[in-house]
Amino acid sequence: MNYNIAVIEGDGIGPEVVNAAIEVLNTVGKKYKFSFVFKKVSAGGNAIDRFGTPLPKESVQTCLESNSVLLGAVGGPKWDILPGHLRPEKALLGIRKELELYANLRPARLLPELKDACPLRKEVADAGFDMIVVRELTGGMYFGESGRRDGKYGPEAYDTECYSALEVERIGVTAFELARSRGKKLISIDKANVLESSRLWREVMHRLAGKYPDVELSDMLVDNAAMQLVKNPKQFDVVVTSNIFGDILTDEASQITGSIGLLPSASLGETKRGMYEPIHGSAPDIAGQDKANPIATVLSAAMMLRLSLGQEDAARDVEDAVSRVLAKGLRTADIAAPGDDILPCSTMTKAILNALK
Amino acid sequence: MNYNIAVIEGDGIGPEVVNAAIEVLNTVGKKYKFSFVFKKVSAGGNAIDRFGTPLPKESVQTCLESNSVLLGAVGGPKWDILPGHLRPEKALLGIRKELELYANLRPARLLPELKDACPLRKEVADAGFDMIVVRELTGGMYFGESGRRDGKYGPEAYDTECYSALEVERIGVTAFELARSRGKKLISIDKANVLESSRLWREVMHRLAGKYPDVELSDMLVDNAAMQLVKNPKQFDVVVTSNIFGDILTDEASQITGSIGLLPSASLGETKRGMYEPIHGSAPDIAGQDKANPIATVLSAAMMLRLSLGQEDAARDVEDAVSRVLAKGLRTADIAAPGDDILPCSTMTKAILNALK
Numbered sequence: 278m279n280y281n282i283a284v285i286e287g288d289g290i291g292p293e294v295v296n297a298a299i300e301v302l303n304t305v306g307k308k309y310k311f312s313f314v315f316k317k318v319s320a321g322g323n324a325i326d327r328f329g330t331p332l333p334k335e336s337v338q339t340c341l342e343s344n345s346v347l348l349g350a351v352g353g354p355k356w357d358i359l360p361g362h363l364r365p366e367k368a369l370l371g372i373r374k375e376l377e378l379y380a381n382l383r384p385a386r387l388l389p390e391l392k393d394a395c396p397l398r399k400e401v402a403d404a405g406f407d408m409i410v411v412r413e414l415t416g417g418m419y420f421g422e423s424g425r426r427d428g429k430y431g432p433e434a435y436d437t438e439c440y441s442a443l444e445v446e447r448i449g450v451t452a453f454e455l456a457r458s459r460g461k462k463l464i465s466i467d468k469a470n471v472l473e474s475s476r477l478w479r480e481v482m483h484r485l486a487g488k489y490p491d492v493e494l495s496d497m498l499v500d501n502a503a504m505q506l507v508k509n510p511k512q513f514d515v516v517v518t519s520n521i522f523g524d525i526l527t528d529e530a531s532q533i534t535g536s537i538g539l540l541p542s543a544s545l546g547e548t549k550r551g552m553y554e555p556i557h558g559s560a561p562d563i564a565g566q567d568k569a570n571p572i573a574t575v576l577s578a579a580m581m582l583r584l585s586l587g588q589e590d591a592a593r594d595v596e597d598a599v600s601r602v603l604a605k606g607l608r609t610a611d612i613a614a615p616g617d618d619i620l621p622c623s624t625m626t627k628a629i630l631n632a633l634k
Numbered sequence: 635m636n637y638n639i640a641v642i643e644g645d646g647i648g649p650e651v652v653n654a655a656i657e658v659l660n661t662v663g664k665k666y667k668f669s670f671v672f673k674k675v676s677a678g679g680n681a682i683d684r685f686g687t688p689l690p691k692e693s694v695q696t697c698l699e700s701n702s703v704l705l706g707a708v709g710g711p712k713w714d715i716l717p718g719h720l721r722p723e724k725a726l727l728g729i730r731k732e733l734e735l736y737a738n739l740r741p742a743r744l745l746p747e748l749k750d751a752c753p754l755r756k757e758v759a760d761a762g763f764d765m766i767v768v769r770e771l772t773g774g775m776y777f778g779e780s781g782r783r784d785g786k787y788g789p790e791a792y793d794t795e796c797y798s799a800l801e802v803e804r805i806g807v808t809a810f811e812l813a814r815s816r817g818k819k820l821i822s823i824d825k826a827n828v829l830e831s832s833r834l835w836r837e838v839m840h841r842l843a844g845k846y847p848d849v850e851l852s853d854m855l856v857d858n859a860a861m862q863l864v865k866n867p868k869q870f871d872v873v874v875t876s877n878i879f880g881d882i883l884t885d886e887a888s889q890i891t892g893s894i895g896l897l898p899s900a901s902l903g904e905t906k907r908g909m910y911e912p913i914h915g916s917a918p919d920i921a922g923q924d925k926a927n928p929i930a931t932v933l934s935a936a937m938m939l940r941l942s943l944g945q946e947d948a949a950r951d952v953e954d955a956v957s958r959v960l961a962k963g964l965r966t967a968d969i970a971a972p973g974d975d976i977l978p979c980s981t982m983t984k985a986i987l988n989a990l991k
């Protein structure tokens with residue numbers, strides 16, 4: 278097997294962490310007898326600098342022709358002053374939409390080895406948690422009609438939170454299938470006591486529940502969910518929610534692990550092609566200094582092996598290698614406790630490669 | 635002075651906690667030589683049961699004729715099966731809109747005496763925090779155009795997040811004035827990298843900042859805010875945000891105090907008339923059992939004394955009485971640590987009344 282992977286190094290620490298993941302993919306490929314062709318693709322801040330647009334057409338084309346996309350991180354303060362359509366995040370939104378990656382999977386798991394980094398009190402950290410949030414990624418107010426207009430009270434601006442039953446259904450199926458493969462518990466998060474779009478969301482989820490009698494579905498209001506994540510994260514297994522609520526709740530969920538540098542994510546559509554990227558940002562302050570934590574990107578590559586390339590054994594092998602390295606106490610700066618030795622990105626990467634062989 | 639207060643006992647523990655607050659108001663009134671006429675008003679689940687509507691017209695009228703409104707809590711599972719327009723929360727939304735209470739003030743403070751209840755790790759709890767969130771309460775997707783329609787992909791539902799510059803300005807003024815009276819730091823939370831309404835929000839906030847050169851304004855994206863509340867709540871002093879983001883973030887902010895039973899809130903408009911209510915819900919499971927914590931409602935009454943009635947000394951007196959009672963170690967069930975004696979609502983109320991005299 279030979280896989281074509283479109284690689285978006287992006288900005289800041291993006292290139293460093295992506296290159297770590299590429300080394301890991303090449304190594305595990307050798308072990309399991311498959312190989313990769315990586316095609317670098319420009320998107321984000323660097324694309325603005327070079328081509329005057331955050332997402333050149335050719336970049337989208339290369340992504341569409343690939344088996345999957347691996348992304349580092351885009352953005353940085355340098356481009357924050359630009360107008361909306363010229364900002365690095367447009368690259369992310371554009372790829373999501375062009376590739377129809379409507380399902381964003383974001384695991385948030387407290388690793389026992391790192392529970393001292395958990396910002397929650399000791400009893401909660403000791404109890405641990407392991408959830409995965411399925412965030413709708415191509416609908417809602419991110420892509421609904423928006424603009425400026427003259428209203429009853431003068432100038433106003435608006436965005437539209439709109440969901441079709443079909444959009445809710447397809448993300449619902451992703452979530453129910455995932456719940457079926459895990460703890461068989463699904464929590465759907467909405468604001469059905471106020472929003473019409475949430476009421477449709479809830480109706481569709483409950484209709485789907487009839488087809489998944491083995492999965493226990495419950496609803497939770499988004500404000501309550503924001504509380505419960507802090508109070509008792511262990512109650513969550515698989516969670517499904519809209520684009521904007523997912524944006525907020527997944528960030529909260531990753532923060533309560535205390536180790537964002539470890540968290541991968543996958544964005545999927547109808548086909549096997551997905552986009553894989555770490556949760557963390559481009560961290561321009563440490564870019565190019567060999568200080569980044571490559572683990573989130575390496576684990577994103579593992580998700581790609583599993584979900585897009587069907588290489589479950591290789592995926593597990595990579596995840597095990599990371600676990601062993603962490604269990605040995607190896608730490609990059611972001612996950613180090615006081616007194617720990619701090620490894621550079623390259624050394625951490627080598628340790629993972631060694632653990633893999 | 636004689637004040638007319640409309641009283642919405644509401645559902646569940648609402649009547650118990652409201653009656654505690656009324657006793658406190660009567661007592662502090664005697665001490666400071668003013669008095670109250672309390673008019674009970676039906677709203678919420680009990681109004682549905684009695685009048686077939688969550689917010690009878692006469693209830694709104696009584697509120698409009700009052701100096702202020704004191705509310706316990708509305709809702710409960712009994713009414714959760716009703717269609718949208720017949721649900722208890724419609725009472726809340728209706729009063730907010732009819733009284734034009736566009737500014738919701740929600741303090742979230744970690745009381746040193748209760749820091750063991752904080753769900754965050756010890757260092758964060760020890761550092762403490764004391765913020766107040768100013769949530770816009772009569773605009774955005776709570777009240778924008780919404781409905782069902784046939785779209786490109788079949789049936790769909792939509793809500794509109796719409797803000798006029800004027801709406802943003804008036805909530806901005808509330809927040810800047812509050813920031814000026816406190817630590818002179820204001821954080822405005824939006825999603826300006828995606829939403830047009832947030833970009834207008836940000837523009838107006840920055841325009842206003844010119845009029846408040848003594849206040850330091852900064853912006854934060856809502857997803858980041860959800861993380862920062864858990865990571866480092868101490869960085870927040872006054873926060874201002876939209877209706878829906880405020881709904882989510884204020885609940886998260888109250889949860890990180892670990893003692894929701896203590897948190898008051900105020901909803902204000904252009905006039906002095908406000909609505910005051912505890913953050914907590916109607917807790918139907920413990921209703922009528924004298925187990926509720928009256929403190930959040932008592933502190934809401936104190937906010938009323940300060941913000942609507944201009945009785946700052948009396949307000950402070952009530953707050954000090956509550957602090958003394960807590961400092962003495964008196965606890966209701968919700969804030970008790972293992973081994974603490976647990977007081978009923980009525981005993982806690984008496985303790986506050988005694989501390990007041």
Ligand SMILES: CC(C)[C@H](C(=O)O)[C@@H](O)C(=O)O
Nearest residue numbers: 366367369370524827828857
């Ligand atoms: C950069 C931004 C547009 C993006 C989003 O809001 O989706 C980010 O916050 C994310 O969660 O991937």
Ligand SMILES: CC(C)[C@H](C(=O)O)[C@@H](O)C(=O)O
Nearest residue numbers: 470471500723724726727881
């Ligand atoms: C009950 C509900 C409509 C309400 C809201 O969303 O505003 C509540 O969550 C609140 O925060 O006061």
